[in-house]
């Protein structure tokens with residue numbers, strides 16, 4: 001499989017190259033040049049397959065000859081062996097049509113572990129093959145940072161610099177990052193929003209001299225391998241609910257459009273996805289884009305679902321690439337004008353094309369709290385605020401036929417957001433033992449302004465010392 005940039009000018013890369021590259025050299029994002037297909041027979045055979053076998057079947061065509069099937073299986077077994085549930089991503093039934101897909105059984109209690117535990121191992125394999133060192137720069141609104149740090153802490157050929165918006169992540173999320181004392185882990189709290197952090201990361205990639213000097217790599221969902229690993233759980237869940245002989249809908253709490261884009265990829269591969277519900281909090285740029293064609297950046301409002309406090313959704317560019325007929329030049333022009341004008345026109349034809357699969361909803365804090373109480377009272381499930389936004393959108397939607405099961409992606413363990421959960425439900429979730437002790441440990445991070453030069457100088461200085 002070869003990978004091409006959404007902006008059409010960067011060279012096509014192999015899977016190994018694209019995993020190490022992060023952002024394309026023309027500022028675009030890499031996507032596969034075609035969508036591999038999962039046949040009806042393959043999907044039926046996966047109904048009884050383990051998570052690891054499902055992962056191999058879904059990912060092998062994307063990985064190509066970068067790894068043999070046995071090597072891929074071994075890496076998946078190692079990555080998913082670290083999850084505390086035998087099913088890795090179990091389904092939980094809420095009522096006659098609503099299900100939760102629990103994605104938080106990994107080491108840092110959020111869905112990011114599913115991809116990042118594997119990505120850490122892929123990095124290690126590819127870097128030792130090349131005897132090469134990389135510097136990962138990442139931006140997080142809380143969960144990517146902790147999952148990425150857990151996946152790469154102590155790895156010799158990697159340094160990681162993780163930017164988070166100061167004061168805008170939960171205390172558990174922050175401590176999961178800042179209490180890791182491995183010498184290759186460098187946390188930076190920036191004075192700004194997640195969007196500022198993400199823009200700084202992209203600017204570092206676009207500074208070719210800086211990117212070359214440090215061999216920059218990415219762990220955010222700009223990295224294709226992240227999304228590839230997330231496709232697996234859509235397939236794993238859908239076949240258990242009857243696919244390919246029955247359609248399934250998914251409701252996805254959305255910020256950077258990575259998780260829901262993985263659902264789009266699953267559908268492109270032949271999974272019968274009836275609908276993808278894009279659920280946002282009040283930071284609703286994606287809802288406005290999909291429902292009214294209005295993709296214009298507003299100010300970020302801090303909410304109790306902080307991981308979704310995002311306006312500029314990186315992976316929306318990947319969908320826009322398809323909506324522009326995979327015309328890289330046309331998309332590059334559109335993205336350049338978006339970068340300056342902070343607004344991008346989505347034509348009615350493009351919006352209608354997206355609407356074949358995507359619906360959207362913006363959920364405010366009252367609706368979120370209401371559904372948290374419903375899940376607890378009616379189904380005995382304590383859910384986190386992000387999951388609640390997905391579930392509220394699922395329960396409000398009238399666009400999914402009644403006979404189609406609706407799976408809400410449960411993207412984080414409620415204990416990561418225990419203050420918000422307690423406020424909404426009166427229940428304070430316990431921290432699972434795998435993260436206990438978090439509040440007894442020392443924290444280490446730098447605080448810097450959201451300024452490219454200051455952050456680059458910090459990375460230069462730290463790298464010099466290492």
Ligand SMILES: Cc1ncc(COP(=O)(O)O)c(C=O)c1O
Pocket residue numbers: 110111142143144221253254255256257258259260307308386387411412
């Ligand atoms: C708990 C949680 N839910 C949902 C999301 C949104 O996912 P995405 O950014 O892939 O749309 C995030 C952050 O990415 C998250 O951490």
Ligand SMILES: N[C@@H](CCOP(=O)(O)O)C(=O)O
Pocket residue numbers: 139140141142143144145219220221222255256258307308314
């Ligand atoms: N919500 C994310 C934001 C970064 O998204 P990513 O999927 O691009 O890594 C987070 O928790 O950090």
